[in-house]
Amino acid sequence: MRIVTNKELSTYKVLPFDLYTENKGKILEAGEVLTPGKLIMLKNYIKIYTEDFNEAENPDNILNKETQTKDGNIIQNFSYEGLDANDFETVINKEAYVKMETQVKIKYFYKKILDLLIQGYYEEGLLKLNTLIAIIKNEIYKHLTRSSKGSKLRFLGEYELCHPLNVAVISGLIAQKLEFSALNIDQVILSALLHDIGKLKINLTDSEALLTMNEEEVKKHPIIGYKLIKEKFELPEEIAKVALEHHENNDGSGYPQGLSSDYISEYSQIINVANYYDNLAFNRTHTPIQNNKEALRTMLEVGTKRFSAKMLYTFIHMFNYDDIKDFNDMVV
Secondary structure (H helix, E strand, O other), X not given: OEEOOHHHHOOOOEOOOOEEOOOOOEEEOOOOEOOHHHHHHHOOOOOOEEOOOOHHHOHHHOOOOEEEOOOOOEXXXXXXXXXXXXXXXXXXXXXXXXXXXXXXXXXXXHHHHHHHHHOOOHHHHHHHHHHHHHHHHHHOHHHOOOOEOHHHHOOOOOHHHHHHHHHHHHHHHHHHHOOOOHHHHHHHHHHHHOOOHHHEOOOOXXXXXXXXXXXXXXXXXXXXXXXXXXXXXXOOHHHHHHHHHOOXXXXXXXXXOOOOHHHOOHHHHHHHHHHHHHXXXXXXXXXXXXXHHHHHHHHHHHHHHOOOHHHHHHHHHHEOOOOOOEHHHHEO
C-alpha cells in the first residue's frame, strides 16, 4: 500500500482510489466527492493509505537518489534501512533495552528529518516522521516488560535530538497505558516529536542550530511552534495544541496562556509529564537529580500542582521505582 498525503488529496475533486487506515480499515471509497469537510476529516489521520501502489514509488525505498522539488531545489532521499550507524558519531545509552546500533540509527534518522523540516521540506519531513513513529513502536516498545526501568528507555547525548525522542517514547507509552486508539497513540507520539519545534531556526540549514535564547525568548517557542504546525505542516489542531500547551501547568501557573486543569488538552497533559521528566533527567531544571528513582520522587513532590493526576500516576506506575543507576554511568 502507498501513503497518500493531504497535499495530494487536495488536488482531487473526486477521489480516484479507496483510502485506508494503517490497519486496512476503509476510510473513503473511490468516486466520493472530496468536500472541504471530508478533507478536514482526513487531516485527523496521521497516515492514510491507498492500494494504488508501486513499490519503486515509495519514498522510503529510494536510497541516495536526488529529487527535484517544484521550486527547483534538490533534496536527498533517505530511508531508515539505508542509514549506516557508522556514519553518525553520537553518545549512546549502554544500559538501554534496544541495541546500540538501533539507538544510533534512530537518532541519525531523526536528525535528517529535522534537516528536512528546517530547510522547509515539510511534506517530506512529515512522511519520514510517520516512519519514525512505526520504528519507535516496533524497535523500542517490543522490549518492554510490565515493570520497566525508565532509565533504560532514554536516548542519551545531544539534547536537541534525544529530548524529543525521549518525550515521544514516554508519551506514547502513557497513551498506550491509557488504552488510547492506535490513531491517538500515533498522534501523541507525533505531537511529542514536534513539541519543541518552535525552538528551531527554520531558515537555517543545520538541525543543531538551535536558538540560543534567554528566558523570555524561550517562552515564545510554544506560539512559534503552534503556528508552524498549523500553517506550514497543516496538521490537526490537537497536535498543534501540544506545541502551544506543553508548558501549561495544572494549577494555571504555566505559559503562554496560563491554562489550568481540563482547559489543557489531554495530549498536552501527557506530554507535560514526559517533558518534565526528561528535562529532570537531562538536568535542565532547578532540581538536580542523578538517577531515575530521584526523578520519579521529584515528580511526586511536584505533584498535581503541575500535572494532571491521571497522567502523573499513570506515568509513575509504569516504571520500576527502584531504578538507581546513575545516568552519568550509562553513557558510552
